[in-house]
Amino acid sequence: MLQLLTLCEKHDIFLIVDEVYREFCYDGKQFSSVLAFEQFSDRIICVDSFSKRYSMCGSRIGALISKNKDVLANALKLAQARLCPPDIEQVAAHAALKTDDKYLVDVQAEYEKRRNFIVEGLKKIEGVKCSTPKGAFYLVAELPVDDAENFATFMLRDFNLNGETVMVAPCEDFYVTKGIGHKQVRIAFVLNTHDLERAVACIDAGLKAYRTQVMGE
Known part of the structure; x- marks a missing residue:
């Protein structure tokens, strides 16, 4: 700073x-x-x-x-x-403004638990790289795909797991330098851990489907 x-x-x-x-x-x-x-x-x-x-x-x-x-x-x-x-x-x-201070303490603890859960889950997916954020409630993950925006579109338009899918935000537009973030997505860990578990499973299955159907692997 x-x-x-x-x-x-x-x-x-x-x-x-x-x-x-x-x-x-x-x-x-x-x-x-x-x-x-x-x-x-x-x-x-x-x-x-x-x-x-x-x-x-x-x-x-x-x-x-x-x-x-x-x-x-x-x-x-x-x-x-x-x-x-x-x-x-x-x-x-x-x-x-009248909320007890304990509310914010509890909220912070819950988000830290969610962060730990999703980072651990994503790191178990083959080819996914992500660091552990020290604040906020987002993380950036690098995916084993050719284009993060195409993958995000695929997840919304062409894929579902048991009727569910996951929306991710492509990261390329977060950077000034061209090309950086091309394979990265931003994920908000704002759901409870049960729902995050389903989301991680959906991302895992979505990556496998994308790499097979779109990337031809």
Whole structure:
């Protein structure tokens, strides 16, 4: 983080940091906010949201935090030009703030359990490579396929296991460098372990079918 901030200072640009996953740290790791770097406060913009920690995906309620007065002044102009979030989302967000701290502790522990489960399962599939994420609730896996996007399409359009399939997100568009991520997919481990077990089995069977039917192996 310090290297990024130093680079931003050198080139006179802002660093925008999304801290929406700050409660989701695993393996005993502790979260450290970009706002702790006081010496760079004039070029830091931090954003946060209710959507992840309280499973309120789709609700557009959060915060933009900066100590740069010009940033805040211009952000306020933009905010005044837009409508506010729906009333029901504001009520839900207010209620979420009253949630006991134990809720977030339990949620973090559950996601860590899910992470461990799916990483272990994917690593048992021949040819699949994946690292163990230290935060959030996604992982990136490299698959033994010729094209991750084609595989994702195949899983949705041409394959099912007992009437079920798995949707994955091809990773190539997550990278700036052309060609990187061509065989990678992003998987969200947001289901319970029973459903994740079925998902891993589906991916395993889908890979075998794809390699036979599409890649001709």
